[in-house]
Amino acid sequence: MGNIIRMRFLKSQFRNKFIFWLLGWKHEQDKALTSLHSFTRSVIREKKMLLKKGKSSMFSETPSKKRLAFLDLLLSSAKDGTVLTDEEIREEVDTFMFxxxxxxxxxxxxxxxxxxxxxxxxxxxxxxxxxxxxxxxxxxxxxxxxxxxxxxxxxxxxxxxxxxxxxxxxxxxxxxxxxxxxxxxxxxxxxxxxxxxxxxxxxxxxxxxxxxxxxxxxxxxxxxxxxxxxxxxxxxxxxxxxxxxxxxxxxxxxxxxxxxxxxxxxxxxxxxxxxxxxxxxxxxxxxxxxxxx
Ligand code: HEM
Structure with a gap:
């Protein structure tokens, strides 16, 4: 994915959607994205299961100050999709992964x-x-x-x-x-x-x-x-x-x-x-x- 972004950044002809598709790069990009997104989704899925079982990653910075780990915080703020949808959470997690x-x-x-x-x-x-x-x-x-x-x-x-x-x-x-x-x-x-x-x-x-x-x-x-x-x-x-x-x-x-x-x-x-x-x-x-x- 990095190589594709770099190539399109440096060579303007590859920004043309038709040329991008014709040379097979669109296909490569779709494959890379599927792999990246499915990795993030699996991390979120596992975390959701843990949360259901009542296991959150709470950590203490000091004995009096407890904080939720990043993904736990996102999931607990999502309020079943009314505040953050699953895809919005996935985008945030993608950002942190990269x-x-x-x-x-x-x-x-x-x-x-x-x-x-x-x-x-x-x-x-x-x-x-x-x-x-x-x-x-x-x-x-x-x-x-x-x-x-x-x-x-x-x-x-x-x-x-x-x-x-x-x-x-x-x-x-x-x-x-x-x-x-x-x-x-x-x-x-x-x-x-x-x-x-x-x-x-x-x-x-x-x-x-x-x-x-x-x-x-x-x-x-x-x-x-x-x-x-x-x-x-x-x-x-x-x-x-x-x-x-x-x-x-x-x-x-x-x-x-x-x-x-x-x-x-x-x-x-x-x-x-x-x-x-x-x-x-x-x-x-x-x-x-x-x-x-
Ligand atoms: C040596 C390691 C790292 C370097 C050199 C680095 C560098 C950067 C730079 C230059 C930006 C700003 C990009 C911009 O101004 O447009 C950025 C943003 C960001 N970094 Fe890092 N980073 C590193 C490690 C990390 C780590 C470990 C995390 C998370 C655990 C992280 C999360 C983020 C996030 C979420 C942003 C976006 C912040 C925003 O847009 O408000 N980075 N990083």
């Missing part, structure tokens, strides 16, 4: 790739993990994850160099002057965080991979729109804190066990802007068990 999955997997892949090509950065992450986890072999707690500061800066630096969402857009509600151009109201303006993140006015030596840029002292005073992996403003990413925590949990689990080596050198041409940032060709990484070293 926005929450492909983005984080792209972020994790690029972070592992960048860590694997920077032995000094990796050594510091290993030192930090050894210190925070202090020989325990249990999964990290929320507090442990919060202490993994250098890992967090590395993930942020990786999203600066390789932003998982490579582009997004806004429609101008009023005319604007952009770099000397008069841009009329109603224009759709695309943002490319990849380029914003390489602006030397905000990021000296922008091609250097340097997690320490995100130390609080060095981040203070930086322009608020110079770093936009999660967009900005009222429609920015609703899952950004969760995404960071998820990336930390996955990457720390890998690096507690392994030292990794990227088999490819970084170069711009390996980036493939699909809906999320993908790589041209595989991101090859060698995993060396740490206990054998």
């Amino acid at each position: 926005a929450g999955h492909d983005t984080t997997s792209s972020g994790i892949t690029w972070a592992l790739f960048n860590i694997g090509r920077m032995p000094e950065v990796q050594r510091k992450i290993h030192d930090e993990l050894d210190e925070v986890m202090a020989g325990r072999d249990t999964p990290p707690t929320r507090d442990d994850l919060a202490q993994m500061k250098y890992l967090e800066w590395t993930i942020k630096e990786s999203m600066r160099v390789c932003p998982p969402v490579a582009s997004y857009s806004r429609t101008l509600s009023e005319a604007a002057q952009i770099l000397g151009y008069e841009v009329p109201a109603g224009t759709n303006v695309l943002f490319f965080p990849h380029m914003i993140h390489r602006d030397p006015r905000h990021w000296p030596d922008p091609d250097r991979f340097e997690p320490d840029r995100f130390q609080p002292e060095r981040s203070a005073g930086r322009h608020p729109y110079s770093y936009l992996p999660f967009s900005a403003g009222p429609r920015n990413c609703i899952g950004q804190r969760f995404a960071l925590m998820e990336e930390k949990a996955v990457i720390s689990a890998v690096l507690r066990e392994f030292r990794i080596e990227s088999r490819r050198q970084y170069d711009e041409s390996m980036m493939n802007v699909c809906l999320t940032l993908q790589s041209n060709g595989p991101v090859e990484i060698r995993f060396v068990p740490r206990d054998r070293e």
Whole structure:
């Protein structure tokens, strides 16, 4: 589905419905959509069954504050279709499936790739993990994850160099002057965080991979729109804190066990802007068990 959207975005001839159908892409799209929607519907069906049995995913943020998990909340607000229909719920769940999955997997892949090509950065992450986890072999707690500061800066630096969402857009509600151009109201303006993140006015030596840029002292005073992996403003990413925590949990689990080596050198041409940032060709990484070293 991502490839189809990308192709229609880049090549205007495929936006013509007849050509799209004639070349068989419509058929491909229908197949992809059936597969995506049936996955989401099955998740909703299972959740409804659990709710019927009285099992909701209630979780506590603090002992006094209980919250419903996202899908439970949607289902309980639906009031048997009078407030939200099944299809409307499915659309919301689709958004979360895509926005929450492909983005984080792209972020994790690029972070592992960048860590694997920077032995000094990796050594510091290993030192930090050894210190925070202090020989325990249990999964990290929320507090442990919060202490993994250098890992967090590395993930942020990786999203600066390789932003998982490579582009997004806004429609101008009023005319604007952009770099000397008069841009009329109603224009759709695309943002490319990849380029914003390489602006030397905000990021000296922008091609250097340097997690320490995100130390609080060095981040203070930086322009608020110079770093936009999660967009900005009222429609920015609703899952950004969760995404960071998820990336930390996955990457720390890998690096507690392994030292990794990227088999490819970084170069711009390996980036493939699909809906999320993908790589041209595989991101090859060698995993060396740490206990054998
Ligand atoms: C590294 C991971 C992620 C990145 C880079 C990312 C990036 C983004 C960006 C750039 C947008 C804004 C798009 C725009 O302005 O038009 C966005 C929106 C959104 N994201 Fe994320 N995201 C990530 C993870 C997640 C996760 C884990 C969830 C959910 C669990 C999530 C849910 C959403 C939703 C629902 C929106 C739409 C918000 C709205 O329109 O009000 N994202 N994300």
